[in-house]
Amino acid sequence: MIVAALLVVSGLVVLISAIGFARLPDFFLRMHPPALAFTLGSWCVALxxxxxxxxxxxxxxxxxxxxxxxxxxxxxxxxxxxxxxxxFRGRTSGRGNVPPSLARPGAPESDPESEKP
Known part of the structure; x- marks a missing residue:
């Protein structure tokens, strides 16, 4: 009974996550439901x-x-x-719903290759 209950809980968590995933409008918002479902769902199945x-x-x-x-x-x-x-893709395509870079305006982007001794 305990094993069946854990599997049902896992299935419900994944179902709720899928509904949330389908309803959210933006990629960045859609990243959260699968991560939350992973946490509880995978632990329930493994247990x-x-x-x-x-x-x-x-x-x-x-x-x-x-x-x-x-x-x-x-x-x-x-x-x-x-x-x-x-x-990166949002900034290069010029979409307006992407947060700006944290680099100072006008400052060149740091290149990891140029910083090597």
């Missing part, structure tokens, strides 16, 4: 798998918990890279 296999094998099966740990490391990096690409 359900750990409980199921622990009862099935009659010993602690903690290897399913590695999946959300690895996702917790990689998802923020991917999200930051996607946001940076979206900012």
């Amino acid at each position: 359900a798998a750990a409980l199921y296999f622990s009862f099935l094998q009659q010993r602690a099966a903690l290897h399913p918990l590695l999946i959300p740990l690895l996702l917790a490391i990689t998802v923020p990096v991917t999200t930051v890279l996607l946001a940076r690409v979206a900012l």
Whole structure:
């Protein structure tokens, strides 16, 4: 019953996230629901798998918990890279709904290659 409840909770969280994703108008706003669903949804599924296999094998099966740990490391990096690409594309295309660069107006953009000794 506990495993089934965790899987149902995970499915509901992902469904709510998908509805929010479809309703939000902007890419930057659409980045949040999947990230929030990842957090709760993946932990619910991993906990359900750990409980199921622990009862099935009659010993602690903690290897399913590695999946959300690895996702917790990689998802923020991917999200930051996607946001940076979206900012760059928005600024180069001249769209008005993109925040301005933090560089001082008129200052040249720093080039990492030119700063090497």
